[in-house]
Amino acid sequence: MNQEKKSGLKFVWTLTIVALIIGIFGLFDRMVNGHTNANYGSYVPWGLWVAAYIYLIGLSAGAFIMSALVYVFNVKALEKVGKIALLISLATLIGALLSIWLDLGHMGRVWRMIIHTNFSSVMGWMVWLYSFYFILLAFEFWFAMRVDLINWSGKIGLSGKLSKFLTFGSTDISDESKVNDKKKLKILGGIGIPLAIAFHGSVGAIFGSVGARPYWNSGLTPIIFLVGAFLSGAALLTFAVYFWGPERGSESNKNVILLMGKIILGLLAFDVLLEYSEITIGLWSSVPSETASIKLILFGNYWWVFWFVHVGLGIIIPAILLISGYKSPKKIALAGFLIALTFISVRLNIVIPGLAIPELKGLRDAYTGPGLIFTYFPSLMEWAVFIFTISITGLVFLIGRTYLPVIEVSSKDIEVEK
Amino acid sequence: MEENTKELIQTEEKNLTATQENNIHRNVFLKKIGGGIFASLLLPGVLSNKFTTALAKATTELKELPKLPKQTPNEDVIVRMMRDLQRALKKPLAERKWSMVIDLRKCVGCDSCTISCAAENKLPPGVVYRPVLTEEVGVYPNVSEQFIPRPCMQCNKPPCVDVCPVSATWRREDSIVEIDYDQCIGCRYCITACPYSARTFDAGHDYLDNATDGATSLTGKEKAGKYEVIPIFDYGKEWPRKEGVSPEGNVRKCHFCVHRIEKGLLPECTVSCIGRATFFGDANDHKSLVAELIGKPNVMRLKEEMGTEPNVYYLM
Incomplete structure (x- = not known):
């Protein structure tokens, strides 16, 4: 219990509840006034919520790939963080879907994306891919916890009741059944890897395939999306494992963090390389609109988002922390936190600058009205709804972390693996 | 020529009042019929083919087109285009190719088309179908302004259609998206x-959103707001x-006033243009004015x- 206090879980609970209360005001505004209080509109049709969606769904894909290292590739050093990786993956996926659902003009018609899918649209494919991913993730999470859920069924209190309910009547804790679980996890994880790549790649392709927006329209876009997803997902997982992972402060926990630190540093370097390529080629290119978008990022009104938030807090400081602190879990965890947190700026800098350049000269002043402007900064309602989706993501994580056997690994379980 | 125009305006007015009356009774009418063509109009976009054929049937069976004056050698282009329109409406839908030609040399940037379009389609704030782009060319004293009206291009290969995840938008056989x-x-x-x-989002704004409730019969949100709920x-x-309720929360764009075309009327921007700079008609009909203009050497399209x-052409 003492350890739980130190881990700051209570603080995060409080923070999440406060965020939820603020968020509910935003949600109320969104439900009552629709899109009228939003600052996205006709010329910049996508805003903070779309950026939040690709941010959260990237975190989900990234955390999932880390879990695959455990369940598919049997990376022994990481095996204890498999379940928490899956929990993060699930929580961020729920947050992402919530964010994009609230962005729709007609929320009640969302089911049409499945029933009336247009497979000529990348978005049509994406919906099917992440539906499969959601189902697969739920199954995988369940199989990863099944034995522990049965073990926890007897516990007193909410976690015992919740665990018992979630066993769905399964009582088999024989070694044979555990081996079976492992096999299923391997198969599910095996399907999950290409699925996660395909669905997050398709999120990138939604942007990459739009010929009308030269800044997005590149074969590199889906790849940058994926690498960014792996980086931000791994970073978030590292931070979470340091504070709320198994056996906090132990040697094994330390080793996990140190290994994760190396993975993050590698991914960060690769991400910087891709970004560098995108920015420099864009600046030198003969496509004026693409150059204009990149100039907007580097020197526009929100230049500080790129230079301070992304480059400063998201690349340079984490890189220094990761290199200088390659033996210090604390520094690595902090680096992970910074990368994961500031990655929303990368997502915003993908969505907005692609749209904030007028497609036709003279359009800026041709007609005025709400939403007919090329500058964008999220409205108060948009921020509040964003806080709402983040708080729901946090809540799913906290409920899982507090009431479900995400951390505990029974000793028998480990024996079976050997 | 003036007589022609007068007569034309009269016929158009008649037609418009007829349409309005029609609209008032349509709800009752719908309930009575409850099937056939009108029911098929309500089918969702999945059955889009059925929808368009039903519409085609409805329009080709429509006999009451505006009566036009006798043809004279130098008649107003509006009359000529209405003649072209009636010829096109007699053909099956798939054989029509609605196109627009805008003569940039004649456009003075008065924005009449933008405003009349907003009135015809009762556009809410934030939605615009046909803005007029202004570009300054040259350096003083050799300076001029260029005006480019921009309707929906009704592309033959529309990039907006393929991206729709639920097939809610498509290119009709008569080229309208x-x-x-x-x-x-x-x-x-x-x-x-x-x-x-060309596409804008109807976020649900109304012109009277922040207006106060007035007491008189004309001012105030309640009374003046009636304009905002007209279908x-x-x-x-x-x-x-x-x-x-839709079209709130939807994406909207110019549709060449297809509801007018199918009653034998030209798009609102075309008839309201003070300089006769916008032309409309069936490009598949080689006798039509637009087909003639598209064949000129000084024709261009945006972002070729x-x-x-695009099916919108500009004369330079």
């Missing part, structure tokens, strides 16, 4: 895909404006390099 407001989920992907920014007739269907093949 249609949106089914009942099917559109409002994801706005098509807005990003259009190279001409529109985009794509030939009646859409009364209610909060949260995108491969979208």
Whole structure:
């Protein structure tokens, strides 16, 4: 219990509840006034919520790939963080879907994306891919916890009741059944890897395939999306494992963090390389609109988002922390936190600058009205709804972390693996 | 020529009042009929083929087209275009190719088309179908302003159609790119895909959003607001404006006033143009005015390099 206090879980609970209360005001505004209080509109049709969606769904894909290292590739050093990786993956996926659902003009018609899918649209494919991913993730999470859920069924209190309910009547804790679980996890994880790549790649392709927006329209876009997803997902997982992972402060926990630190540093370097390529080629290119978008990022009104938030807090400081602190879990965890947190700026800098350049000269002043402007900064309602989706993501994580056997690994379980 | 125009205006007025009366009785009429062509109008976009054929049937069977004056050698282009229109309406839908030609040398940038379009289609704030772009060319004293009206290009290869995740938008056989407001989920992907920014989002704004309730019969939100709830007739269907109900929350764009075309009337921008700079008609009909103009050497289309093949042409 003492350890739980130190881990700051209570603080995060409080923070999440406060965020939820603020968020509910935003949600109320969104439900009552629709899109009228939003600052996205006709010329910049996508805003903070779309950026939040690709941010959260990237975190989900990234955390999932880390879990695959455990369940598919049997990376022994990481095996204890498999379940928490899956929990993060699930929580961020729920947050992402919530964010994009609230962005729709007609929320009640969302089911049409499945029933009336247009497979000529990348978005049509994406919906099917992440539906499969959601189902697969739920199954995988369940199989990863099944034995522990049965073990926890007897516990007193909410976690015992919740665990018992979630066993769905399964009582088999024989070694044979555990081996079976492992096999299923391997198969599910095996399907999950290409699925996660395909669905997050398709999120990138939604942007990459739009010929009308030269800044997005590149074969590199889906790849940058994926690498960014792996980086931000791994970073978030590292931070979470340091504070709320198994056996906090132990040697094994330390080793996990140190290994994760190396993975993050590698991914960060690769991400910087891709970004560098995108920015420099864009600046030198003969496509004026693409150059204009990149100039907007580097020197526009929100230049500080790129230079301070992304480059400063998201690349340079984490890189220094990761290199200088390659033996210090604390520094690595902090680096992970910074990368994961500031990655929303990368997502915003993908969505907005692609749209904030007028497609036709003279359009800026041709007609005025709400939403007919090329500058964008999220409205108060948009921020509040964003806080709402983040708080729901946090809540799913906290409920899982507090009431479900995400951390505990029974000793028998480990024996079976050997 | 003046007589021609007068007569024409009269016939148009008659036709308009007829349409309005029709609209008032349409609800009753709908309930009575409850099937056939009108019911098929209500089918969702999935059955888009059925929808368009039903519409085609309805329009080709329509006999009451505006009566036009006798043809004279130098008649007003509006009359000529209405003649072209009537010829086109006698053909099956698939054989028509609605096209627009805008003569930039004649456009003075008065914005009449923009405003009359907003009135015809009762556009709410934030939605615009046909803005006029202004560009300053040259350096003083050799300076001029260029005006470019920008309707929907009704592309032959529309990039907005393929991206729609629920097939809520498609290219009709007569070249008009249609949106089914009942099917559109409002994801706005098509807005990003259009190279001409021709699509706008109806976020649900109203002109009287922050107005106070007045006491008199004319002013105030309640009375003046009646204008805001009058139905529109985009794509030939009646859409009364209610909060949260389509087309609110949908993506909207210019549709060449297809509801007018199919009653034998020219698009609102074409008839309201003070300089006769906008031309409309069936490009498949070689006798039509637009076909004639498209064949001129000084014709161009916007962003030809995108491969979208617009059906809106500009004369330079």
